[in-house]
Amino acid sequence: MKKRFGVSIPDFLACELDTLSKECGLDRSRLVSQAVLKYIEDLKHYRSKHDCLGACLIVSDKGLDIDSDIYKDIIVSYNHIHVSGLCVNVFILKGDSERILEFYTKLSKNSIKSMLVPLH
Template sequence: MEGEIMGKKRFGISIDEGLADKLDKLSKALSTDRSAIVEDAIRGVIAEHSHYLYEHECKGIMILVYSEGKGCSVFVRQLIEDFKDIIQFSSHYHTGNNCTEVFFIAGNSLRIRDLHSEAKKRKDISVRYLPISEIR
């Protein structure tokens, strides 16, 4: 059902049943509705990715989390090699059975987008990119 209600646009989405159950539990725990949580999530994704829409120089932090022993470390080492032109430094941490790789990145936004896209190809690696804005 599509339409606009009080400055809001309604549309339907389909998500995994398990994810929908988690969304329902979270909305109950936060005493809010699913729409508010989804809207907040979308707002975050747009803020995190909108700078990829136009070419510019930027910097940020990319965090990769993955389980040890699934070939991910070889994949991540290859990412570091392939994108050494924009990865200024990386730091590796062990947190329980997971590895956490933190990259400080600076360079062309389209090149950073390529790194982000390449890292997300592995479904067993969680990837977050946090752009850093200049303080004026």
């Protein structure tokens, strides 16, 4: 059974979706379903409470809007570089998965691109 609903996305993303749909030979609904499923599965990992090891990538056009000292209990390593006018931040995180998700959620709100990858 399928559920139909409307979603608004930026024009550039709609164009990318159409292009990728043609290249992969999938209709847009199937492609969006696969992307949403992958996103949900990735976040579910962090929502089930456990001791976790992960990498967090945050790309922004300005500095981070967070006091990272608050999260020093989960930050194992941090690297910050400037590339092509962007701030690239890489964190290695270890600790409570819910705390890691909280940290990632706060950082990703004002980012251009963000990614959270389990390392185990």
